[in-house]
Amino acid sequence: MTEHRIGRITHYYKRLGVAALELEEPLRVGDRVHIAGHTTDLAQPVETLEIDHRRVLKALPGQSAGVKVYGRVRPGDAVLLEEEDGDEEFLW
Incomplete structure (x- = not known):
């Protein structure tokens, strides 16, 4: 499995998660x-994605998403x- 950077966290809303x-x-x-x-290590699927409080299926570069x-985090x-x-x- 490979990983590459796609963005960064700008804010965390604790009450909403x-x-x-x-x-x-x-x-x-x-x-x-x-x-x-530094103290975060979280892996998960993206189950919900929102832009301006509207659910979307895809977010593009330059956009802020929730x-x-x-x-x-x-x-x-x-x-x-x-x-x-x-x-x-795979070698068996």
């Missing part, structure tokens, strides 16, 4: 993200997209 993030690359509902920082998170944490390596060979 929502992270605001600024995107550098597209993000879709169903993508698996890893949020990493994502439901299942742990505490902090401003400045990196948002990484986890991708399966399609050409892995």
Whole structure:
């Protein structure tokens, strides 16, 4: 599995359990993200994605989006997209 940076956390809404993030690359509902920082290490699928309080299926680079998170994140944490390596060979 490979990871590459797609954005960063700009705010965390503790009561809602929502992270605001600024995107550098597209993000879709169903993508698996890893949020990493000095004290943060959270991996989860993107189940909800909102822009201006409206649910969307995809957010584009340059947009700010809200994502439901299942742990505490902090401003400045990196948002990484986890991708399966399609050409892995398994030896049995």
